[in-house]
Amino acid sequence: MNSYDAWAHPRVAAQVLRSRRDGHSEVALRVESLQGAQQVLRLEQAIYALPGVRGVNVDTAARRVRVVWDMQRTTLPSLLKAFASMRCAAQPLRSDSIDDTRTREAHDMLKRMLVAGMFAMQVMTFAFVIYIGVVDFVDFTTRGLFRWLSLMASLPVVFYSTNPFTTGALRELRQRRLGINLPVALAVWLVFVASTYNTIRGTGEIYFDSVTMFVFLLLAGRYVELRARHRSSALGDAVIDSTPLLAERRRADGTLETVPAIELLPGDQVHVSEGSTVPADGVLESAGVQVDEALLTGESTPVMRQRGEHLAAGSVLLTGPAQLRVEHGGEATAVARIGALGARARLAREMSLQRGDADLRRFVARVLILTVVTAIGWWLVDPSKAFASAVAVLVIACPCAFALTAPAALTRALGVLAQRGVLVADSAALAVLARADLAVLDKTGTLTVPHLDREDIEVVREGDTDTVLSMAAALARESSHPVAQAVAHAAAGLALLRASDVFVTPGGGITGRIDGHEWRLGHIGFALRLDDYSPDDRLWLADDMGAVAAFTLRERPRNDARATLDTLHSQGLDIQIASGDTATRVEAVARMLDIESWHAAQTPESKLALLQEARARGRVTLAVGDGTNDVPVLAGADVSAALATGTEVAQAQADLLLLHGHLHGLVEARAIARQVQHVIAQGRRWSLGYNLCAVPFAALGLVPPWLAAIGMSLSSLAVVVNAWRIGRPHEATPVLRA
Structure with a gap:
C-alpha cells in the first residue's frame, strides 16, 4: 500500500515491533502467498541469510511468519523487501497479534x-x-x-x-x-x-x-x-490480519500523509492506490472502481463499486486509485467485528x-x-x-x-464451516441446528433483496428526481438496512450530500439533518408523523413541511433463496416468514418461494411471541434475520443465524454468521451439524x-x-x-x- 520506507518511521514501526528481553526485535507478518513446503523452506533460508536474523517461525495454516532479528543490522524495510524479493509480499501485523500461546x-x-x-x-x-x-x-x-x-x-x-x-x-x-x-x-x-x-x-x-x-x-x-x-x-486469523496498518490520509491542503490506520476517524479523506487494501469502512467519493471483496462475500468475482457506494475494510482495490470518506475505522470496521466474532467462537x-x-x-x-x-x-x-x-x-x-x-x-466442523463462510459463535448451536424442525425467517434483506429504479420515484413537491434521491441517499447511507442500502445504491453517481445528527429508529426509519433542516426517511407514518394512517408500501421522504417524495421499491428473492428453502424443507424443516412488511408484499414473496405459512405486519415483540408459541408446542426453532428488529427473535430462538450484511446488533445475537451473505450457508451448516452428530x-x-x-x-x-x-x-x-x-x-x- 505504501513504500517500504514508511516502516522506518518510529511511530509507525512501534505498532508492529515487539522488543525482547535479549535486545532483539520481533515482528509478525501476514504472507498471503505462503503455500507449499518447498516455498516455505526457500523463504526460511532467504530470511535466515539476512544479517542479524536469529529466528524464523512459519505458520502455514494461518499464513503468518514471525521473525526475531537485530534491528541494528537489518532494518524493518529491508526485511520486508527481502520477503518481496522471494515473491512473498509480507504485511506487518500489530504487535498485540504476536501471541505465543498457540505456538x-x-x-x-x-x-x-x-x-x-x-x-x-x-x-x-x-x-x-x-x-x-x-x-x-x-x-x-x-x-x-x-x-x-x-x-x-x-x-x-x-x-x-x-x-x-x-x-x-x-x-x-x-x-x-x-x-x-x-x-x-x-x-x-x-x-x-x-x-x-x-x-x-x-x-x-x-x-x-x-x-x-x-x-x-x-x-x-x-x-x-x-x-x-x-x-x-486460521480463518479467524486471516480475517483479523486482512486490514492494513497504514493509510494515506489527505490533509486540508490536499497533500497526503502516512498515518496508522487505527487513527482514522469518521470524515477523514483517504487515498487508496490501485492494488492496495482498503484500510477502513467508508463511502467511495471518486469514480467507479473494481474491488475484490472475497474476504467478506466469499465471491472471487470482482465487483464494481460506483461513487456513493460503500467500500469495506479488507477489500482489495483492483482498479484505482480511489478516494474514500471514512465512516468506521479500527475496531469498528465490519471485518474487525467478524474477527471478534471468530475469536468469540473459539473461546x-x-x-x-x-x-x-x-x-x-x-x-x-x-x-x-x-x-x-x-x-x-x-x-x-x-x-x-x-x-x-x-x-x-x-x-x-x-x-x-x-x-x-x-x-x-x-x-473439524468449525474449521470446515469457517472455510465455507459460516462462523459459529457457540459450538453447542450445531447440535440444536441438527434437530431444528421449524425455520422462521425475516423477509426484507434476508429472503429478498430490495431494488429501486428511478422511474419508481414519485416527487410530490418541488424538486427533481436527482435532488430528492440525493437527499434520501444522504440519510440512507447511515443505515445498513437493505432498504436503505437500495436507496443509497440508486443514488450512485449523484452529488454527495452530508447528513448529521442521524438517528435510526428500528421498524420506523431514519432521521437526520441536511443543510440545517431535519429530514425523515421511512414508512408513511414515521416520515409524515401520522398517528392514524392507511398502510402504504412505499418509502417516504419528508421534512417539517410535509412529504417530498415517495419511493416504490421492488423486491426480488435472493438468488439462492428458493434452492436453500427447498433443501431445508426436504430435510424436514417447516418454513415460515415473519416480517414487519405489509401483507401484500409478504404474500407475494411467499408465493414466489412456495411458502405456505407467513406472517405480516410483525413487530419485534410479535415475532418473539410467535417463536415462543412454537417452542411451547415442542418445536425446535431456527431464526434467521439481519436487522435490528430481528434481535429479540434471534436471541429467543433455539438456534439463530444472521447475515454478515446485516446490522452489528443482529450479528452479535446470532449463533451463526453467514459471512458470504448467502442463505445457502444454512444448508452447509445444517449438513455439517448433522454430520457432527452422526x-x-x-x-x-x-x-x-x-x-x-x-x-x-x-x-x-x-x-x-x-x-x-x-x-x-x-x-x-x-x-x-x-x-x-x-x-x-x-x-x-x-x-x-x-
Whole structure:
C-alpha cells in the first residue's frame, strides 16, 4: 500500500515491533502467498541469510511468519523487501497479534510427545532382553540391570511427558468433578509406582514398557487433535490480519500523509492506490472502481463499486486509485467485528469443551468402579493377578476415545464451516441446528433483496428526481438496512450530500439533518408523523413541511433463496416468514418461494411471541434475520443465524454468521451439524462397543497392560481420524439421510 520506507518511521514501526528481553526485535507478518513446503523452506533460508536474523517461525495454516532479528543490522524495510524479493509480499501485523500461546502450546505438546516416544523405544529395547529371559536363560544380574535401566528411562516420561495429565487430574479433583485426566494419571502412576517397587525389591512384574507406550500413544492422539484445532483457527486469523496498518490520509491542503490506520476517524479523506487494501469502512467519493471483496462475500468475482457506494475494510482495490470518506475505522470496521466474532467462537468452543458433559463423567465413574471391582475380585481369587488385571481394565477402558469424540468432531466442523463462510459463535448451536424442525425467517434483506429504479420515484413537491434521491441517499447511507442500502445504491453517481445528527429508529426509519433542516426517511407514518394512517408500501421522504417524495421499491428473492428453502424443507424443516412488511408484499414473496405459512405486519415483540408459541408446542426453532428488529427473535430462538450484511446488533445475537451473505450457508451448516452428530454418535458407539468386547478379557487377566495401552491408544486415534470425514463431499449424502 505504501513504500517500504514508511516502516522506518518510529511511530509507525512501534505498532508492529515487539522488543525482547535479549535486545532483539520481533515482528509478525501476514504472507498471503505462503503455500507449499518447498516455498516455505526457500523463504526460511532467504530470511535466515539476512544479517542479524536469529529466528524464523512459519505458520502455514494461518499464513503468518514471525521473525526475531537485530534491528541494528537489518532494518524493518529491508526485511520486508527481502520477503518481496522471494515473491512473498509480507504485511506487518500489530504487535498485540504476536501471541505465543498457540505456538507454545504446540511446541510443548510436541516436545512431550517426542520425549515419550524416544524413551519408550529405549524401554522397549530393554524390555526385549527381559522378555528373552522368559524363553531362554538370562542371568539374574543382567535382568536386574535392564530392569533398573527401564526404570531410569521411564523417569522423563512419567515426570515430564505425563505432567499435563497429572496437573489436569489434580485440577479435576480440586473442582470435584470426574474428567479424562483422572483415569489416565491413575493408570500411569499406579503402574509406575508398582513397577518401581518391584524393581527395588528385585522380583515381581514390571510394566515400564506399558506405561511409556501408553503415554506416547495418548500424547500422539492429543497432538493430532491440537493441530486440527489450530488449523480451524486460521480463518479467524486471516480475517483479523486482512486490514492494513497504514493509510494515506489527505490533509486540508490536499497533500497526503502516512498515518496508522487505527487513527482514522469518521470524515477523514483517504487515498487508496490501485492494488492496495482498503484500510477502513467508508463511502467511495471518486469514480467507479473494481474491488475484490472475497474476504467478506466469499465471491472471487470482482465487483464494481460506483461513487456513493460503500467500500469495506479488507477489500482489495483492483482498479484505482480511489478516494474514500471514512465512516468506521479500527475496531469498528465490519471485518474487525467478524474477527471478534471468530475469536468469540473459539473461546466459546474452548469453554464448552472444558466444561465437559454428563456422559463423560458417568463413563469415567463406571471405569473407576469397574477397576476397583476387578481388583477386589482378583484379590479374593488370586492376589498375584489383582494389580495387573486392574491396571489392564483401567488402561483399556480409559475414556480417551469417548472424550475425544466430541472435541475432534467439533474442531473439524468449525474449521470446515469457517472455510465455507459460516462462523459459529457457540459450538453447542450445531447440535440444536441438527434437530431444528421449524425455520422462521425475516423477509426484507434476508429472503429478498430490495431494488429501486428511478422511474419508481414519485416527487410530490418541488424538486427533481436527482435532488430528492440525493437527499434520501444522504440519510440512507447511515443505515445498513437493505432498504436503505437500495436507496443509497440508486443514488450512485449523484452529488454527495452530508447528513448529521442521524438517528435510526428500528421498524420506523431514519432521521437526520441536511443543510440545517431535519429530514425523515421511512414508512408513511414515521416520515409524515401520522398517528392514524392507511398502510402504504412505499418509502417516504419528508421534512417539517410535509412529504417530498415517495419511493416504490421492488423486491426480488435472493438468488439462492428458493434452492436453500427447498433443501431445508426436504430435510424436514417447516418454513415460515415473519416480517414487519405489509401483507401484500409478504404474500407475494411467499408465493414466489412456495411458502405456505407467513406472517405480516410483525413487530419485534410479535415475532418473539410467535417463536415462543412454537417452542411451547415442542418445536425446535431456527431464526434467521439481519436487522435490528430481528434481535429479540434471534436471541429467543433455539438456534439463530444472521447475515454478515446485516446490522452489528443482529450479528452479535446470532449463533451463526453467514459471512458470504448467502442463505445457502444454512444448508452447509445444517449438513455439517448433522454430520457432527452422526460422527459423535458413531464414535461413542465404537468406544462403548470396544470396551464391552475388550474389558471382559482384561478383567479376566487375559490382556497384559502393554497390550491394553496399544488397544486404547489405537481406539483414540481412530476416533480423531474418523472426525476428519466431516465436510468431505462423499460423506454428505449418507449422513444427511441418517
